[in-house]
Amino acid sequence: MDASGKRQQENGMIDDQTITTRLTLIITTHEREKFCSRLLRYYAGLPLRILVADSSRMAVNYGNALSPLGSYLHTPEIDYATKMTRCLEQVKTPYVVICADDDFITMAGLEAAVRRLDAIPETAAVQGRCLSFIRDLDRISCIQSYAYARDWTIDAPTPHERQAQVMKLYMHAYYAVHRTPVLKRAMAEVQSGFEHPELREFHITLSAAAAGEIHTLPLLFSVRQALPLSSGAQAGTSYANLLQMRRDGAEPVVFNRFLDCWIRNLVGDAGLSQDAARAAALSAVDRYVEGLPVLRHLLSEPEHHHVDMDELLAGQHPEISWTAADLDLLRPIAQLIREHRDCDDAMPILEDPATLAGAERIFLYGSGEAGLWLLDYLSRRNIIVSGFLDSWQEGMIAGLPRLRYDHYRAQRRPGDLVVVASMHYGPILASLQGVVTAVNAYPLYLARHYFKSMDEGTSMPSSL
Secondary structure, three states: OOHHHHHHHHHHOOOOOOHHHHEEEEEEEOOOHHHHHHHHHHHOOOOOEEEEEEOOOOOOOOHHHOOOOOEEEEOOOOOHHHHHHHHHHOOOOOEEEEEEOOEEEOHHHHHHHHHHHHHOOOEEEEEEEEEEEEEOOOOEEEEEEOHHHOOOEEOOOOHHHHHHHHHHOOOOOOOOEEEHHHHHHHHHHHHHHOOOHHHHHHHHHHHHHHHOEEEEEEEEEEEEEOOOOOHHHHHOOOOOOHHHHHHHOOOHHHHHHHHHHHHHHHHHHHOOOHHHHHHHHHHHHHHHHHHHHHHHHHOOOHHHOOEEHHHHHOOOOOOOOOOHHHHHHHHHHHHHHHHOOOOOOOOOEOOOHHHHOOOOEEEEEOOOHHHHHHHHHHHOOOOOOOEEEEOOOOEEEOOEEEEEHHHHHHHOOOOEEEEEOOOOHHHHHHHHOOOOEEEEOHHHHHHHHHHHHHHOOOOOOOOO
């Protein structure tokens, strides 16, 4: 059935069941009462069944902020997968969605996802378009995540073909609305086999693809605050990613456990032989690795550049294809963001270059437009930079050595300071946490150069 046929079927199957009986929203939080309170304020008065899963050391009483349909589960001192497995055991609705405390998932997005899942039984997970935001020194700036995947459907005919499809130009479905039994099983497998922040995300997405189709609706589904200390990074964990596991042989034990679970499920659920399942899993991983350069290119497209949120809401960026309905969904979220200025980054932001004095060596993480601008900015202030760091590339650039981060880690010194100058500052800062002293200079770049260039009418940089 084609996409238009599916939508006709969906529209014809809307019934009088409310979202209350169909969906549970799990808010995950850890030592961030202010963030969770902000999110509960957003959902106040809505007919939504909410479960707050809090792993903070001390329980928090949210009082009237938690609606009569809401509940609170305090799970201190246990790992994330165990916490989520316990939460999912309490879910009785057919659908469930995980919402981090620094996210907002729109009610319109949730309702549309429930309608799609009700209407099309072969669909396993549904999400929509995502907008991420950060604060620079002067304003709130935002960027569309996964702009290339708008109205995107994973719909190949077999489980392993859908898994290969989702890995080709990867967009995770971790925060999609899932069929509850599928997510319960997948999270339990993570808990018992290979708790790892990135592989957990992959496994949830791959499990959804194996169970059925994954749909991305063309509407504003979620708004996410880009924070370096989100998710597993809050514990100061630094871990190898899937690329490093496959390419470099990093963390072989956890990688093999991840593969073993994947292969076992393909054998049991898809009927593949052991050899065929292993070949399919490794082929899908290789498709992901091969697609990373394409993803990097796509991320340089105009819809992947930061814009001022107030300007976006005022309709000043017609080149970015948000509808009037999307912007109406964004307005109350933007208001909460403005009112809750205490919900912000825990990592230091570089405002005064003089604070870099005293570092034995300074490395700039990011060798694109922002990194090169920052090199010039610091050089004009007589601040010496020792080199660049990059997640993927090595070699000389701008007369300085560029080291791949995993190679730099082996030679880092206690007096080093890493200054992050990349639009991907969140995961970068998370990987640096507990490894080397770091400061975030990307907001400085946005405020002092990027938005200034836009205001002066100069051309948009080809890459951030």
